[in-house]
Amino acid sequence: MSKAQNNHLHLISPISTMPKLLKFCYFIFTLLLFSCGNDKAEKTVETKQVKEATNDTEQNDVITNDTKTILCFGDSITAGMGLEDSNDAYPAVLQQKIDALGLNYTVINSGLSGETTSGGKNRINWILNQKVDIFLLELGANDGLRGVPLSETRANLQTIIDVVQKKSPKTTIILAGMELPPNMGQDYTNEFRQIFADLAEKNKLAFIPFILKDVGGVADLNQDDGIHPTVEGHKIVADTVWDVLKPIITK
Known part of the structure; x- marks a missing residue:
């Protein structure tokens, strides 16, 4: 492993100027605390959940055989870490866009704060016990934070893709890309990207090059940790995802 790979990373976009770079490098230690620390901060949230049948007899009316499912499978970005209301996270914003068009899709938020590609690989079979029409894969940033070899990150993501394609061959997969800070070195940053x-390209997937486009590294669009998007930041993330998702669900 190169010297750069032994450094801890943090989840922001490449920064065009040195002052911004220094400012956001300051948040590396903070991010480690968020991603590796208190287990109580880790949670799975679901967008537009239907109520338990024991509590709401209308469940069968909400989800029918005709309802299609979009599952967002990711880490704290998808989970909406730090938001007061998980309904402000980008998966819920996607649901609002879908509802506005009158499309019969339900968005499920399967984000888990601190999740790595290894953790995602371990829970993918359980996640696919439900019907999934579109699978949005947003993982990898925490691997960089923890110094996971890039070859392992690549292999884990491929395994997740393989499982989805084998277990649910009709599912459309959208892969969300991530960026690392430039202080890790140009070679390392380029390889991760x-x-x-x-x-x-290999798996012929719909692709979002950088899910935090126009958000990562922008102070006003991130919470105090400088890492996780604010409510407004999540709206922009949703727009970025929507650019790829909308053509798929409206064609």
Whole structure:
């Protein structure tokens, strides 16, 4: 492993100027606390959940055989970490866009704060016990934070893709790319970015090059940790995802 790979990373976009770089490098230690610390902060949230049948007899009316499912499978970005209301996270914003068009899709938020590609690989079979029409894969950033070898990140993501394609061959997969800070070194940064582009091309997947486009590194669109998007930041993330998702569900 190179010297750069032994450094801890944090979840922001490449920064065009040195002052911004220094500012956001300051948040590396903070992010480690969020991603590796208190287990109580880790949670799975679901967008537009239907009520338990024991509590709401209308459940069968909400989900029918005709309802299609979009499952967002990711880490704290997908989970909406730090937001007062998980309904402000980008999966819920996607649901609002879908409802506005009168489309029969339900968005499920399967984000888990601190999740790595290894953790995602371990829970993918359980997640696929439900019907999934569109699978949005947003994982990898925490691997960089923890110094996971890039070859392992690549292999884990490929395994997740393989499981989805084998267990649910009719499911459309959208792969969300991620960026690392430039202080890790140009070679390392480029290799990490290339993982997602390569997997999208190899597996012929719909592709979002950078899910935090126009949000990562922008102070006003991130919470105090400088890492996780605010409510407004999540709206922009939703727009970025929507650019790829909308053509798929409206064609």
